[in-house]
Amino acid sequence: MTPTILLLVALILPFFIVIVSGAPYLPTRRRQVEQALDMLKLKPGQTLLELGCGDGIVIVIAAKRGIKVIGYEVNPFLWFIAWVRTRKYRKQVQVYWGDFWSKPFPSSTDAVYVFLIDHFMGRLHKKLLSEIKKCKKCIKVASYTFSIPDKKPEEQKGAIYLYKYSP
Numbered sequence: 001m002t003p004t005i006l007l008l009v010a011l012i013l014p015f016f017i018v019i020v021s022g023a024p025y026l027p028t029r030r031r032q033v034e035q036a037l038d039m040l041k042l043k044p045g046q047t048l049l050e051l052g053c054g055d056g057i058v059i060v061i062a063a064k065r066g067i068k069v070i071g072y073e074v075n076p077f078l079w080f081i082a083w084v085r086t087r088k089y090r091k092q093v094q095v096y097w098g099d100f101w102s103k104p105f106p107s108s109t110d111a112v113y114v115f116l117i118d119h120f121m122g123r124l125h126k127k128l129l130s131e132i133k134k135c136k137k138c139i140k141v142a143s144y145t146f147s148i149p150d151k152k153p154e155e156q157k158g159a160i161y162l163y164k165y166s167p
């Protein structure tokens with residue numbers, strides 16, 4: 001393989017690998033982000049964890065509301081864009097490059113935001129159940145487009161499903 005082809009493969013591969021790890025990249029629309037944040041009802045200073053934060057759009061909108069945000073993104077290019085885009089909020093935002101399935105939830109987590117694909121919602125439910133056991137407080141979860149199987153949402157508005165996990 002020529003260096004150009006190698007470079008192209010290296011650039012494109014992370015966008016496809018995520019199909020087997022969570023979801024391909026597609027940003028949540030601004031209005032839907034506002035809707036999800038309204039439903040989560042986080043106060044300034046509370047912490048939102050975003051699993052697969054893409055280009056950082058959700059983080060920026062949440063940070064503008066005074067919410068602390070921790071984001072994980074496995075695609076190095078998107079991680080870099082999110083990191084640059086959120087630099088102005090560095091005191092309240094942390095963006096990590098990595099696979100969120102292998103990361104424990106930070107103890108400060110008050111809410112989780114996800115936009116994955118249907119196939120991974122069952123696995124997400126198991127992850128949330130295992131993480132909530134270690135928590136002392138409830139965690140609210142907002143999922144865009146896809147519902148969690150076998151779990152009744154507390155609320156649904158448009159394409160946002162809101163869930164509550166209690167320890």
Ligand SMILES: C[S@@+](CC[C@H](N)C(=O)[O-])C[C@H]1O[C@@H](n2cnc3c(N)ncnc32)[C@H](O)[C@@H]1O
Pocket residue numbers: 018021022023024025026027028050051052053054055056057058072073074075078098099100101114115116
């Ligand atoms: C549908 S996009 C949503 C992006 C962002 N949450 C939003 O709503 O605008 C899903 C994102 O999750 C990332 N992702 C998928 N699997 C992941 C994993 N296992 N760990 C971290 N990020 C992952 C993808 O790279 C992609 O950026």
